[in-house]
Amino acid sequence: MNMFRRPLRMFLKRGMSTNFLITLLTSGLPLITTLVTVPIYISAIGTERYGVIALLLLLFGYLGLLDLGLSRATTFRLSQLQSADRADYLAVYRTSIALNLALGMVLGSLFYFGAEVFLRYRDTGQWFVSEMADAIVPIAILFPFTLASNACIGRLEAEQRFATLAAIGLPGAVLVQVAPIIFVHLFGVSIATAVYGIVAARSINVAAFLIVHVVHDWHVESRRRFSRQEAGNLLRYGAWVSVSNIASPLLVSADQFVLGYVAGPKSVAFYNLGFNLASKLLLLPGALAKVTFPRMVAASPENLDQLANMSVRATAWMLFPLVSVAIAGASPFFTHWISAEFAVEASATAQLLLAGVWINSSAYVAVNILMARGQTSWIAKLHFAELVPFIAVLWLCVSVIGVEGAAIAWSLRVTIDAILMFYLAGMAKSVAKTLALPFCLIWLQVLYHLTVDVSAWVDVGFVLAALVVSGLGAFSTFQSVKASPVLAATG
Numbered sequence: 001m002n003m004f005r006r007p008l009r010m011f012l013k014r015g016m017s018t019n020f021l022i023t024l025l026t027s028g029l030p031l032i033t034t035l036v037t038v039p040i041y042i043s044a045i046g047t048e049r050y051g052v053i054a055l056l057l058l059l060f061g062y063l064g065l066l067d068l069g070l071s072r073a074t075t076f077r078l079s080q081l082q083s084a085d086r087a088d089y090l091a092v093y094r095t096s097i098a099l100n101l102a103l104g105m106v107l108g109s110l111f112y113f114g115a116e117v118f119l120r121y122r123d124t125g126q127w128f129v130s131e132m133a134d135a136i137v138p139i140a141i142l143f144p145f146t147l148a149s150n151a152c153i154g155r156l157e158a159e160q161r162f163a164t165l166a167a168i169g170l171p172g173a174v175l176v177q178v179a180p181i182i183f184v185h186l187f188g189v190s191i192a193t194a195v196y197g198i199v200a201a202r203s204i205n206v207a208a209f210l211i212v213h214v215v216h217d218w219h220v221e222s223r224r225r226f227s228r229q230e231a232g233n234l235l236r237y238g239a240w241v242s243v244s245n246i247a248s249p250l251l252v253s254a255d256q257f258v259l260g261y262v263a264g265p266k267s268v269a270f271y272n273l274g275f276n277l278a279s280k281l282l283l284l285p286g287a288l289a290k291v292t293f294p295r296m297v298a299a300s301p302e303n304l305d306q307l308a309n310m311s312v313r314a315t316a317w318m319l320f321p322l323v324s325v326a327i328a329g330a331s332p333f334f335t336h337w338i339s340a341e342f343a344v345e346a347s348a349t350a351q352l353l354l355a356g357v358w359i360n361s362s363a364y365v366a367v368n369i370l371m372a373r374g375q376t377s378w379i380a381k382l383h384f385a386e387l388v389p390f391i392a393v394l395w396l397c398v399s400v401i402g403v404e405g406a407a408i409a410w411s412l413r414v415t416i417d418a419i420l421m422f423y424l425a426g427m428a429k430s431v432a433k434t435l436a437l438p439f440c441l442i443w444l445q446v447l448y449h450l451t452v453d454v455s456a457w458v459d460v461g462f463v464l465a466a467l468v469v470s471g472l473g474a475f476s477t478f479q480s481v482k483a484s485p486v487l488a489a490t491g
Helices: 002-013 016-045 047-064 070-080 086-121 126-133 136-158 162-187 191-217 228-263 265-298 301-337 340-372 376-400 403-424 428-451 456-483 485-489
Strands: none
Touching: 016 047, 016 162, 016 265, 047 191, 047 265, 070 086, 070 136, 070 228, 070 265, 070 340, 086 126, 086 136, 086 228, 126 191, 136 162, 136 191, 136 265, 162 191, 228 265, 228 376, 228 403, 265 301, 265 340, 265 403, 301 340, 301 428, 340 376, 340 403, 340 428, 376 403, 403 428
């Protein structure tokens, strides 16, 4: 009976493991909605319009990341002040809200005028110009509110209120997937109509975050609405995060922009679906990073090292069998989900990306460590150093190979990035021992699929090997956690 009582107590206390599961479910359940809505989406608006909307959302997400690092700075600063005076604590939060609103107005203006110039001089066809022109204004207006919600999310993460975050974020994520289809069916097929659906869904989600915090703080008497000192603290920490935020999304999404320019929007649709599905596996390390970051900020150097090593092992062993299964099932999945023609273009791309996603997932831990230590400048400098070589290799690969070339360039880049990040975090040797074998097995499976007609039995062998290696690694990690009072206490 004791073997059931302890997990129940841990669940009720909402320890780290429970917060991880809540965060994972919040991020992962919308994937089910994606599997249902994407075929309907493409059928309703066409492959070319879907590619254009994918690029538009990519641009919106990129500009939204230019928040001067305030989102992560808010989590970092509030994690340090959990036991501080409530008025001082709220001063940091309200200062972050004000800074994000002001910055959102600037970014919204830049988006509006930039989109006007793009549509005026880009020869893409009259239907594209007229449909996009109607969508510019609502997207621009949404910027300040979206950035303000980032401050709300940062506060909830610092307070480890992941259940509240899930209660708001999960319905919002599903609504963003469903609303465009509803709007298209109600108001007609166009890019603008689908975008209005996205904007309506995001507006409801942002309003919910703001209302939760207003209700939570209404009883606290504090005249401090804005603190110049705290604004300086947030901006100083966030300065290098902001620099990294400029380069990092380019590193992640330049492949789609280059594809769109070189091969057209249709190629983006093929690549985008493969990339989106492969990158969904990053929900696991992303959830773990969110949960562990506030603890890493408050941890001693010794405890930080233990937590970091546990995070690397947990990430590697969780994703290894999942990636192996996804590589094996990519072609039949796309064939039955979309069509056989679509699978020819998308499956090889997805398999190459999956290999990169696995190694990239472990790099989340290294980034978390550097941010928890306040060494954000190292991350930014590395990302900028990678930018020009990556774009050069990417352009060459896309020009010579096509869609698969973009996947090769992206996976190569994230592999080099992970090695350098772990070196900067002082974990290169220990991590190499953990990741070497699964890394080789994953790439061997991908190469088999790309070069020969692999039978189902070969894939079964790869999957079984992944399960055995991950099982042994998970058992070793569990024993390490049990032996460590620090890790065992985290739940």
